Amino acid sequence: MDIDLTLASPSVPVGDDVTLWRYLDFPKFLDLLASKALKMPRASSMEDPFEGVMGDGAMSATLEVQSANRAPSYWRHAFINKLQRESLWWRDRTYVSCWNAFPSENAGLWRIYGDEKGVAIRTTWGSLRRSFAGTADCVTDVFYGPVSYRSAETDFEIPPTYTDQYFVKRQEFSHEKEFRLMAHDESREHDYRDTSLEGLPAFATLPCDLNVLIEEIVISPRLGGWVQKTVEDVSRRYGGTWPVTRSNLYRPPPREIHRF
Structure with a gap:
């Protein structure tokens, strides 16, 4: 399947020069080198259990809209629970790649x-x-953009689609300043009655040219300097031409300053 990229929020343009970071352990880095592909895990496997689910504020706003339309209470109850079930259904069929925009x-x-x-x-x-090069496995339309952080209790904005819900997170996660890729698995029939996960892939795979993707590999500041040579050697064995540097985040200040 060819990859079709779509900006999640057209009102928030994303420039090509936006710097992105992806922090990962060494086994995941090796997997990236070997597979030459980004692997997007299921939203339901991620740490935040509210990925893709409306917060209390948005739910309240949805119920108020139905009430204003004179929908009876039993119908409002059924409607909001239908939305919740469908949101949870999509969590198992939605895949996310998380980056940090710093x-x-x-x-x-x-x-x-x-x-x-x-x-x-x-x-x-x-x-x-x-x-991105080649074709993906179970996704075609990939949405991208920055994540908006809001209070789940006081944010009364109703997400227009299930896709939009994946670009809103609780404000407690705002330290991530996340930029993400997100895609739904649309290779199967949409049947909300079928809650089985049998046959659903754990990851969506996006093939990519790593020498285009990676501008630099930075080694953790807590790892010894000898690791840099190892990472360089492994990178070159897999055809990587990117520079490898070690973070100097914790380098001590000079004991003497030679400035005039």
């Missing part, structure tokens, strides 16, 4: 995702976009 590396994200066993990919949206 101009430079982030100490907190090193702690969470990389720390003493990780590397970070530095790229730009333009390089990521141009890197």
